[in-house]
Amino acid sequence: MSFEEQVDDIEANTILGGEPFFSRAGGKIFIIWLGFTIVGVLIGVYAPHHLLPTLLSPQGSDVWKTIVVFTVLAAPVAAFVYAVSFYSLFAWRHKGNQDEPPPDAMPQRGNGPMTVVWLAISSLLVVVLLFWGITVWNTQQVTHANTLQVNVTGQQWLWTYSYPGTGVETRTLELPLNRPVEFNITSVDVTHGFWPAVLGVQVDANPNVTTIIRTTPDKLGNFTVRCSQLCGLYHAFMNNKAAVVTPQQFSAWLQGLGATQAAADQTAGISSSASSPTTTLPDATTATPTTVPGETATTLTPDTTAPATTAPATTVPDGSTTTTGPAGIPTTTAPA
């Protein structure tokens, strides 16, 4: 080829050729790519928020953040593949007689630089994803002092929760706000999956083994604990209601189930000094009620002559709790 022909050939066949960018293949593909990327990013930013339930812990929020970040990072890659594929159907499609093949295209067997760039970008993305994942995972391995221990026992087909030190065993789960909790999970028969989804943690319940997950609920709310590992006939029914409540409500709930006030308060992380959730047992005769701003105080002064427990706290689906204090006056505290 003459020099001019070679230049024409280069211009016709490479992205760097002489015509305006957006009227050439590369430019048009860029536009389609941009469109798909924007759609992907919008989906990543908005869809999880709308589709996921309210997440009640930092671990749960981590899940949401991960989905957003991963979608936003994946969108340009997916968009590129889609853009080239779609463009090929518009620009390079043979329009003539479909019974005969079109004439051969160019004998391009590969493109070294393109392959290297692709490998580099995908490797970089993988490194970013890994870094993100490992960082998040490590934050979840941190143990705290003074965690609330909850023993979870799975069986066919229900979950039982017990709070050591209180003697309470229930089939619903309640957790106090902002207190690190450590679940110790086991099964008495087959493998179940302990799945409090909105807390962002999950682990199987295995027979003869105790597995542990940790989380710190940081929002009030109701949720459902489900079983995530097929465990037989009524696996679909192995659900129970659960809630994250204030420490006061939590303590009251425990007491309603038979715990002494001391044990309940300690388990809830409430102490006689309101500032720090230490482990000092509040003196049963001189306990002063703690109040949380914005709430009506519930009188918890123990009366040795009156029945030791207050009426059980009931949790209705909207999350408000009604207790009857010793004076017989119902006091309703709504969740913050």
Place this chain on the structure above:
Amino acid sequence: MSFTTTTHDDHDHGHGHGPAVEGAENPGGHHEPAELRDHKERLALWMFIAGDALFLILMVFTWFYLRTLNSNGMWDAAQCSTANPCEDGLGNPILAQITRADPWHAVIIAACTVLAAGFVWLAEIGAKKNTTKGAISTPAGMAFLFMVLAIAMQIYQFQVLPFTTIDGAYASTYEFFMGSTLAHLLILAFVGLGLWIRSTRGRHAGGTWYRVRLIRFFAVWVALSTVILTVVGALFA
């Protein structure tokens, strides 16, 4: 069914009623070159052996995993005592402190497989030298004999074990090893019987000695895997 003996270099140039063609695989009946057949068969056998090796590795992994885990203390039921026997879910008593299997039984079985492999090797040498039928068929017969002895010994070991499969993880895994050995021995014995019968009919003379080599590979592999399982079962009980 017609069958005639054939010499190994009989090439068939047409479609007629050819003589019995030992192992020619393509329907045209035209001999594949012996090197090609050997290459194919050796490659196939190595791949089977590789898969079997993976099976072996996973069995040994199972042994060490359950032994380390010692779930509920029941690898060797050490927690059970005669005063306080354990029972399985069906009410059968689990022996206290499982008595280990006698390692010598397994050693004898392993020795038989090694001897069988050795005799197959002798048969292969006889086939390569291609002197008399007996040079192949006699060691082949001895090999088969030792394979049968190994099978008999393995069945005997099942019967005299001081435990049964219900007696915990050690018992389960040990008997699984025995079952796997027995299965391999049965396959080996089938092949060994075939080798013996065929060699008495003169099938493995000269040009097809590589077929005996193939059997030798398999026999050596069975011996090796039996030895490995014997060692694991004896030393790491």
Place this chain on the structure above:
Amino acid sequence: MTTALAPPLLEDTKLGPNAGGLYERLNIWTGLGFGIFLGFVAWVVSHATLQGSNWGTDMVVTCTMLGWVIGFNIGIGTFNAPIRWMLGHDQTHEDELYVAGVGQGRHRYLKYCTDHKVVGTQYLVLVMVLFAVGGTLAMMIRTQLITAHSSFLDPQTYNAIVTVHGMVMIIATIVMVSGPFANFIMPIMIGAKDMAFPRLNAMSFWVIFSAVPCILATFFLGGVNAGWTTYAPLSVQAPPAMDAFAMCIIVFVVSVTVAGVNTIVTVVTMRAKGMTMGRLPIFTWGSIIGAGLGLYAMPAFLLAMTMMITDRVTGTSFFVAAYGGSGWLWENVFWIMGHPEVYVILIPPVAAVLEIASTFARKPVFGYKVAIAGFVAIASLAIMVWAHHMFTTGWAPNLAGPFMLTTELISIPTGIIFLCTIGTLWKGSIWTRLPMYFVYLFIWNFIIGGVTGIYLSDVPADQYFHGDMFVTAHFHYTLLGGAMIGATAAVCYWFPKMSGKMLNERIGKVAFWLIAIGIQVTYFGQFWEGFQGMPRRVAYYDPQFLSANQMSTIGAYTLMAGWLVFLYMMLHGWRNGKIAPANPWHSKTLEWKVPTPVPLENFLVDPVVTSDPYTYGEGVPDGQEVPDFAPSDDPELVPAGSAGSGAQTDAGGDH
């Protein structure tokens, strides 16, 4: 291609009256008959001797299944050749011609037949039947889930259907490309006369055929309620159906192992002269890499299921924690098989997609060597990722990080495959015939499947998603949307060669759009369910999941309609389609250079291979050709394959 002096075709050979011997009397009916007979005998004997003992029913079921499998294979003639070998009565040349199907016409499809084209066709029909069964079960699942508390199925039946749907689909997808196409097409592609071991080839088909009734029998034995993954210890407690399930798998493993060895040995040793490994079509590479990975995975499956049977039938405690076992042992061994296995499913159809993309873009495969390296990397990494299925089991939390690493690394070679695919399309001359439609759909679906897999590979995110419908949607996008659509493209592509007829593409396009839209609606509905927190494998769900489930069920019915139209297109094409020319796609691979229907032993003259089959646009004659049979005055003409000119080991060139 034939002239007045064309040699007599091998398949026209007149055989003597005793050709084939026992094989003359054996076929699928004798197989069924003897299988039922021996199964019945096994049932009676085991029932009489063992029923009263512990685990008696499980023993009876196991023995019955074993009796059926062995009896069927005796009745179809699988054991003839080994026993004849043992006795020293080798097959005669006439026997071998008979067993290759000469002189039997259509009947050879119902017999033990060593012709790889017959075996490939048998596999195709089996795969279609398996998809029909699995698909029907899927529709039952989706019908159940159209309301939150349907009375259509009770929980035990539902769980059993979920289990069998899963395993039947896994079996079907493992063999959907390696069965029909690695058998029928691949040997012709490499210039061979048949597979390396034609008898083992026939055996692998009939063995897998005999495994299928075992898994279907589970519905009548109480149903397996443990999902296709049959986690222990739940499965140790399952009804006797679980023994039949395990027997099906054990038999299946034998078939797949034999077939995998056969495929690899064929490609390594039976290539035509000049067909170096570097000139192989990419589909062949994908087939052997997938087969090799399968050889790694299958022993683990065999071990797991055998231990399961001993736990159930003899009281061992591999998986019973109270007696020293562990459910984690099951999970590890199972996933050591289970993860490589999905790449066994995926790699051959992806390689077929590359092959088809090349033909229909009239361009070489972009990055041929890079694609092969990508497949090898995927296969190697696949061996090292299995515990990403166990992130939430509580087993070895310290290994979560390493397994997250290996799992996310797999996205790199997978990405390379995408590069090769779109690189092939780049500035191609796109010929949008029906196979190409499915290539584009594959690209669309597999991107979604792959990206959603990345969420699951992140350990913290997996704590939300494990065990919920997001996982289900992810693997359906990759296995159905990716692998199965790739296989569908392969069916459309090779249909003219296998059946001699062309498909009606107008009907095909209707099927295509129903399938394409059906997949998106069905599985986006399930992603939605997964985000909301709906678990897998549940017969009933919270009302909050209703909309998402309705969306998914509507999509499923659309998808079903699409597959039915596709089936109709295949049947219609097979009966009434236009006669297909030998090379309707003007492709350059060897299978298109032989006549349709393909003669026995494939090549009347030896193929001439001087380059790879991707010389599009180079202005040179095709590098893989079968020269037209040249007329000659010599009346002693013999077809290719006579002594000295048969298929040889690769000679010369690089491997």
